[in-house]
Amino acid sequence: MIYHAPLKDIRFALNELAELPAVCSLPGYEDASVELVDAILEEGAKFAENVLAPINKQGDQGARLDGNIVTSAPGFKDAWQQYVEAGWVGLRAPAKFGGQGLPALVALATEEMWCSANLAFSLAPLLTLGAIEALNHHASDELKAVYLPRMSAGEWTGTMNLTEPQAGSDLAQVRTKAQPQGDGTYRISGQKIFITWGEHDMADNIVHLVLARLPDAPAGVKGISLFVVPKFLINADGSLGERNDVRCVSLEHKLGIHGSPTAVMSFGDNGGAVGYLVGEANKGLSYMFTMMNHARLGVGIEGMAVSERAYQAAVAYAHERVQSRAIGSPDLAGVAIIKHPDVRRMLMTMKAQIEAQRALAFYTAAALDRAARHPVPDERARNQALVNFLIPIVKGWNTEQANEITSLAVQVHGGMGYIEETGVAQYYRDARITAIYEGTTGIQALDLIGRKTASENGATARWLLNEVAATAERLKAAGFASLSANLAAAVVEAERCVAFIVDTFAAQPQLAGAGAVPFLKLMGIVLGGWQLGRAALIAKAQSGEDGADVEFLAAKQITARFYGEHLLRQVAGLAAAIVAGADSVLALDDSQF
Amino acid sequence: MIYHAPLKDIRFALNELAELPAVCSLPGYEDASVELVDAILEEGAKFAENVLAPINKQGDQGARLDGNIVTSAPGFKDAWQQYVEAGWVGLRAPAKFGGQGLPALVALATEEMWCSANLAFSLAPLLTLGAIEALNHHASDELKAVYLPRMSAGEWTGTMNLTEPQAGSDLAQVRTKAQPQGDGTYRISGQKIFITWGEHDMADNIVHLVLARLPDAPAGVKGISLFVVPKFLINADGSLGERNDVRCVSLEHKLGIHGSPTAVMSFGDNGGAVGYLVGEANKGLSYMFTMMNHARLGVGIEGMAVSERAYQAAVAYAHERVQSRAIGSPDLAGVAIIKHPDVRRMLMTMKAQIEAQRALAFYTAAALDRAARHPVPDERARNQALVNFLIPIVKGWNTEQANEITSLAVQVHGGMGYIEETGVAQYYRDARITAIYEGTTGIQALDLIGRKTASENGATARWLLNEVAATAERLKAAGFASLSANLAAAVVEAERCVAFIVDTFAAQPQLAGAGAVPFLKLMGIVLGGWQLGRAALIAKAQSGEDGADVEFLAAKQITARFYGEHLLRQVAGLAAAIVAGADSVLALDDSQF
Incomplete structure (x- = not known):
């Protein structure tokens, strides 16, 4: 299955909608420029297309566990070596430790390409970057000096060890123990599950970040500390030393992303794995939260990226497969x-949502960069609020729709879609994890209605909806009557829902909770429509310019109209369910299911 | 994964909504009675729960091909033997040939249980019944005498050989050849793909029904004939003779239903497989259409049945899995x-749709029985029109929603849902075929808007919508204000769509076609809501009776309200897309995708 990086649309979303030039002018990002980013994207596209995409299908054969040794899927080790040598690992790692320190916006645009080309592979660098970020923000200078340069170079990879069998999303239940040794080190013991790339043979060392409890730690989430536990201990001279007391005891047999080994990790079977405390004791959870926004945005990108790959496969098949005469045509030839109009409907449904999701994700990434680097404190705060509000939406909406979009890609293939050799079934299986890990859609939605909406009386939600309404006005003036009307109507419905959530969350959280996921989807649809509305306005303005890509800009305007007539029209039904349907969600007794 | 046949709801849908007593009074069905059917359902439930369900997971390991020999999945051969001995194969086969000749309604209720328990297994008897039906309607008495008793007894199984690599849904392209031998037999040669249970070791013989062309046949669908091609030829005394020149050359590696071998069949590699013409030459396609309604209704049942199984797994997990405190509760215990309200929303979304789908499928099966057996010709015609209209909806809607419902079951399981050992991922994979085979949703929808709606100026559609409106009135009078209002509003939207399709189909079929699948879904939602509305009325009336199952009847009324507030509210958005959104589906050039 060939992958073509959709550079035209990535550039449009990056430069026009997420306003890359403004991001490049933020303090610390002065070395970045639209031209540099363009060159990076070109190189990234080649790497994704020529190195990562071709091994995606063989990656589906999976990694192999023998004893405690994991052999990565065919071709993956070599691809990692090339990825490291090309310097891709450190793209957004801090320059101080050998990274390139580029804006999140730029890094996420390249991550889209890795995820489209090979989702299973992409998780190795993604997890490594998350570990780098956590250490960079919270670890001591000593730990940073030991770990960050090697991780930023890709010599060592990183993992996150949060989940335990009894503690899925509820980290208050974490039981893994950390025993202080008096020499500044700790002995870690316990079992962690669902550890992505927890063991493999691609890099020399694996740096596990582990949540565990000190002996005197308070119960619940306030008693969790964060530790570094390397697979191989590091000698004083920086060389690799003894094997640490941590091992992979099994790999999960999953529905998809087979190329990414998901390990059950056992710490301390022989006396305790040596670990090093990151930052202060009992602050592990808040340290994890630091990188959660980035990780969740990354998973939102993943969902959209797998959708993009599946869309490309569907388009290619739809061009190539000859079947049945044209509806209404007297010509009997296939x-x-x-x-066929229904195939076109499926392709439009995929295309419109993917473009909306890309735009919204990149817009959010730009806000993340502003929140971190804007010179004006108020602007940092305003952008942080935006990021906080948008990330559960991008994560939840992009990934839920990835299930639908990859399913449509299977459907376009008909019977061939159900045959694994065709390749599109893999995207359907791979995509399914994205709405689950890094917090299920239900958890994103609860975060959205509680901490991100009710707790601030809907301020950010309403600010965004005012922006959407203003865009609807501009669309009207520019002659986009249908899109403008659909967008304006959706805003009214969305505002009703925000009011309902603000009004009920404190006193009747069950009622608000019953509509949490529909609200998340509704906001995804509205804000995605907003981005396509902005895109249509820009496309119209640009299409008169010299050298304009008229076909692309015309498609953008039509796609936005389609989105309004098909996706935005779902909003009223969702709003009705949220505002008037909570009682019936909750009315049955447990025993009546 | 335990399966409990949902007998309470099956009986309610059968007896109250599909009016089984009236079906049992049709000529030819006098031997059937509610009591007999009840006993059959009890036995069927035990068989499904104790024999078929326990081997479903191991069936996922798949059948094995060595040379041309297919070994069925572990346990399947033994289960087939038990299935045959218990007499399940012939439940709706004609009594004249050893079957029990029960109404389709009764047979489909048992088929739901087979499909829930083990979808891959259930396809063997389903295909056999389809072949029995085709032969019984169209074959000569000689062919019937040879084949039907052994097939009705389950000694031999049947297959349908339609698809060829170049001819997926477009049977006009069929190229397989049939050469008359002058002795009344034919030599068949060609390749067929996607042949369900095309080769296996469960039965003594396999009876292939094959579409092929005679040498002088006209081009297109008017030149296709139907042949019987047995795996083993039959001697004059009825014993099995020589191996015929037909063999399985490969098995597909599929996304799901691994327990069902999907074969590539090669006919005539050594001179031609001996075949016997069924009925008249060049009428093969119309013979296939005879059994298409039954087969498509069967696949609609499959979709609903897999959804039911997935729902049961989700409910069991939701009861058992302890995770996080209750929202808004001061008690920190998990x-x-x-x-959790969002888990409840997911379960309600599953439950409400499954019950609506079961009711609509059974209602359709009863109409199928009336169309075949009603003594009054006008009633037969009226019911045939109903069947024709409803079947693409039941097939398309039940199976499209099966993708969503099984996905929700995965989601309820969180991370565990992505691990194959949990079992729910298998339902997600298995379900995915149902919206594809026996005609994709797109094909069902085109059939619905063309042959079933536009060609009769929307008569049946409007008749049904009038019934729905009348139910909405009755609901209002009975105090179901919310459901009544939602149903009535949905009828108005549906009527707009029927008018749009009737008005545009002839002159602008592309416009009507762009909204075909949304229209199919819309009608599914409206008619499912109608059935739940009828159910709510009956449940309310019955709940005052002595010995009433008050909990079940109360749940039914709440479930109907939920359906109104959540599912029926989607109708307006779909209608808007159908009526006002066709242009934007079609506006891009091919090259702009």
């Missing part, structure tokens, strides 16, 4: 199925 | 996740 036509390419892209001529 | 609770079973069924207490």
Whole structure:
């Protein structure tokens, strides 16, 4: 299955909608420029297309566990070596430790390409970057000096060890123990599950970040500390020393992302794994939260990226497959199925949502960069509020729709879609994890209605909806009557829902909770429509310019209209369910299911 | 994974909504009675729960091909033997040939249980019944005498050989050849793909029904004939003779239903497989259409049945899994996740749709029985029109929603849902075929808007919508204000869509086609809501009776309200897309995708 990085749309979303030039002018990002980013994207596209995409299908054969040794899927070790040598690992790692310190916006645009090309592979660098970020923010200078340069170079990879069998999303239940040794080190013992790339043979060392409890720690989430536990201990001279007391005891047999080994990790079977405390004791959870926004945005990118890959496969098949005459045509000869209106409806449904999701994710990434680097404190705060509000939406909406979009790609293939050799079934299986890990959609939605909406009386939600309404006005003036009307109507419905959540969350959280996921989807649809509305305005303005890509800009305007007539029209039904349907969600007794 | 046949709801849908007593009074069905059917359902439930369900997971390991020999999945051969001995194969086969000749309604209720328990297994009897039906309607008495008794007894199984690599849904492209031998037999040669249970070791013989062309046949669908091609030829005394020149050359590696071998069949590699013409030459396609309604209704049942199984797994997990405190509760202790509003929303979404789908499928099956057996010709015609209209909806809607419902079951399981050992991922994979085979949703929808709506000026559609409106009135009078209002509003939207399709189909079929699948879904939602509305009325009336199952009847009324507030509210958005959104589906050039 060939992958073509959609550079035209990535550039449009990056430069026009997420306003890359403004991001490049933020303090600390002065070395970045649209031209540099363009060159990076070109190189990234080649790498994704030529190195990562071709091994995606063989990656589906999975990693192999023998004893405690994991052999990565065929071709992965070599691809990692090339990825490291090309310097991709450190793109957004701090320059101080050998990274390139580029804006999150730029890094996420390249991450889209890795995820489209090979989702299973992409998780190795993603987890490594998350570990780098956590250490960079919270670890001592000594720990940073030991770990960050090697991790930023990709010599060592990183993992996150949070989940335990009894503690899925509820980290208050974490039981893994950390025993202080008096020499500044700790002995870690316990079992962690669902550890992505927890063991493999691609890098020399694996740096596990582990949540555990000190002996005197308070119960619940306030008693969790964060530790570094390397697979191989590090000698004083920086060379690799003894094997630490941590091992992979099994790999999960999963629905998809087979190329990414998901390990059950056992710490301390032989006396305790040596670990080093990151930052202060009992602050592990808040340290994890530091990188959660980035990780969740990353998973939102993953969902959209797998959708993009599946869309490309569907388009290629629809051009190539000849089947049945054109509807209403007297000519009995078969036509390419892209001529059939229902196939076209499926492709438009995929395309419109992917473009909206890309735009919204990049917009959010730009806000993340502003929140971190804007010179004006108020602007940092305003952007942080935006990021906080948008990230559960990007994570939840992009990934839920990835299930639908990859399913449509299977459907476009008909019977061939159900045959694994065709390749599109893999995207369907791979995509399914994205709405689950890094917090299920239900957890994103609860975060959205509680900490991100009710707790601030809907301020950010309403600010965003005012922006959407203003865009609807501009669309009207520019002649986009249908899109403008659909967008304006959706804003009214969304505002009703925000009011309902603000009004009920404190006193009747069950009622608000019943509509949490529908609210998340509704906001995804509205804000995605907003981005396509902005895109349509820009496309129209640009299409008169010299050298304009008229076909691309025309498609953008049509796609936005389609989105309004098909996606935005779902909003009223969702709003009704949220505002008037909570009682019936909750009315049955447990025993009546 | 335990399966409990939902007998309470099956009986309610059968007896109250599909009016089984009236079906049992049709000529030819006098031997059937509610009591007999009840006993059959009890036995069927035990068989499904104790024999078929326990081997479903091991069936996922798949059948094995060595040379041309297929070994069925572990346990399947033995289960088939038990299935045959218990007499399940012939439940709706004609009594004249050893079957029990029961109504389709009764047979489909048992088929739901087979499909829930083990979808891959259930396809063997389903295909056999389809072949029995085709032969019984169209074959000569000689062919019937040879094949039907052994097939009705389950000694031999049947297959349908339609698809060829170049001819997926477009049977006009069929190229397989049939050469008359002058002795009344034919030599068949060609390759067929996607042949369900095309080769296996469960039965003594396999009876292939094959579409092929005679040498002088006209081009297109008017030149296709139907042949019987047995795996083993039959001697004059009825014993099995020589191996015929037909063999399985490979098995597909599929996304799901691994227990069902999907074969590539090669006919005539050594001179031609001996075949016997069924009925008249060049009428093969119309013969296939005879059994298409039954087969498509069967696949609609499959979709609902896999959804039911997935729902049961989700409910069990939601009761058992303790995770996080209750929202808004000061008590920090974790609770079973069924207490969380979003989990409840997911379970309600599954439950409400499954019950609506079961009711609509059974209602359709009863119409199928009336269309075949009603003594009054007008009633037969009226019911045939109903069946024709409803079947693409039941097939398309039940199976499209099966993708969503099984996905929700995965989601309820969180990370565990992505691990194959948990079992729920298998339902997600298995379900995915149902919206594809026996005609994709796109094909069902085109059939619905064309042959079933536009060609009769929307008569049946409007008749049904009038019934729905009348139910909405009755609901209002009975105090179901919310459901009544939602149903009535949905009828108005549905009527707009029927008018749009009737008005545009002839002159602008592309416009109507762009909204075909949304229209199919819309009608599914409206008619499912109608059935739940009828159910709510009956449940309310019955709940005052002595010995009433008050909990079940109360749940039914709440479930109907939920359906109104959540599912029926989607109708307006779909209608808007159908009526006002067709242009934007079609506006891009092929090259702009």
